[in-house]
Amino acid sequence: MSRRPSPPRTGPGSLALDGLSVTVDGARLLRQLTLDVPAGQTVGLVGPNGSGKSTALRCVNRALRPTAGSVLLDGTDLAELTPRQRARTVAAMSQEHVVDLDFSVEETVALGRSPHLPGNRAPGEEDRAICREAMARLGIEHLAHRGVLGLSGGERQRVMAARALAQRTPVLILDEPTNHLDIRHQIALLALLRDTRLTVLVVLHDLNLAAAVCDRIAVLHDGVLVACGPPVEVLTARTARTVFGVAATVVPHPLSGVPQLLYSLEPDDHTTPRSHPCADPVPPQQPSSSSRCS
Numbered sequence: 001m002s003r004r005p006s007p008p009r010t011g012p013g014s015l016a017l018d019g020l021s022v023t024v025d026g027a028r029l030l031r032q033l034t035l036d037v038p039a040g041q042t043v044g045l046v047g048p049n050g051s052g053k054s055t056a057l058r059c060v061n062r063a064l065r066p067t068a069g070s071v072l073l074d075g076t077d078l079a080e081l082t083p084r085q086r087a088r089t090v091a092a093m094s095q096e097h098v099v100d101l102d103f104s105v106e107e108t109v110a111l112g113r114s115p116h117l118p119g120n121r122a123p124g125e126e127d128r129a130i131c132r133e134a135m136a137r138l139g140i141e142h143l144a145h146r147g148v149l150g151l152s153g154g155e156r157q158r159v160m161a162a163r164a165l166a167q168r169t170p171v172l173i174l175d176e177p178t179n180h181l182d183i184r185h186q187i188a189l190l191a192l193l194r195d196t197r198l199t200v201l202v203v204l205h206d207l208n209l210a211a212a213v214c215d216r217i218a219v220l221h222d223g224v225l226v227a228c229g230p231p232v233e234v235l236t237a238r239t240a241r242t243v244f245g246v247a248a249t250v251v252p253h254p255l256s257g258v259p260q261l262l263y264s265l266e267p268d269d270h271t272t273p274r275s276h277p278c279a280d281p282v283p284p285q286q287p288s289s290s291s292r293c294s
């Protein structure tokens, strides 16, 4: 998968996180996060466990109200839209998508059409065609009549991705969409996201796949944005060391030229914490009370 820089797309779909802060029970989970996702571009949100990535995405899909700040779509505060208007604009694939009813795969994907169906109108032929196309793009047509509860984790993940695509929104936000997927399906999903030319904000743990697919990468650490920019500027040995607490050598991909991190299992005495990183977090690169990338 080689990365082609996405030219900003004209038309709707520019997303802006504007000074988002989240404090829960005195804990500051997110500190003044400002991040632009231009229309048609893919921005990757990376960071260690617990750094605030899901918290940021939950503010975008309004599962969580920020303590301060706002999320703007083409300059309009998402809080001013009705839930249906928001669902026509932003599709989310979250870690929380609880599937506890044994709907069939095609029924689950068809839920993505709900924001477009007034009242209780059943999906029409056009809606069904959109769902079939989404299922085909995710390679799950053969599962159409299976119950979602009987699927493997990776199959279910692809169903949720198809549902998000079927929603036909200009903006997609995805929280670790490659969870449970084998490497072929990880690459296929990320290439698909890139090729949609939608506005995409995606949380990823695999920094090398993030480098391959993202126009820009934003790095969160302890709720603070500590770096943001093109992969080649952000994914450095220093970022690996100071944010993730690992030693890595960064080399250009021989075909695409994007940075790839080669990790070392040996601790670097000068750079990595001796104790477990969870017990002794590494300070962010640029400690700051606010985070901005625009």
Ligand SMILES: Nc1ncnc2c1ncn2[C@@H]1O[C@H](COP(=O)(O)OP(=O)(O)OP(=O)(O)O)[C@@H](O)[C@H]1O
Binding pocket: 024, 025, 027, 029, 047, 048, 049, 050, 051, 052, 053, 054, 055, 056
């Ligand atoms: N309701 C809550 N009350 C208190 N702390 C919370 C609450 N929700 C989340 N947190 C804490 O906020 C921090 C950020 O959580 P978040 O889920 O955003 O991290 P993340 O970067 O997505 O992590 P991961 O990579 O593990 O998915 C974590 O330390 C988490 O325990």
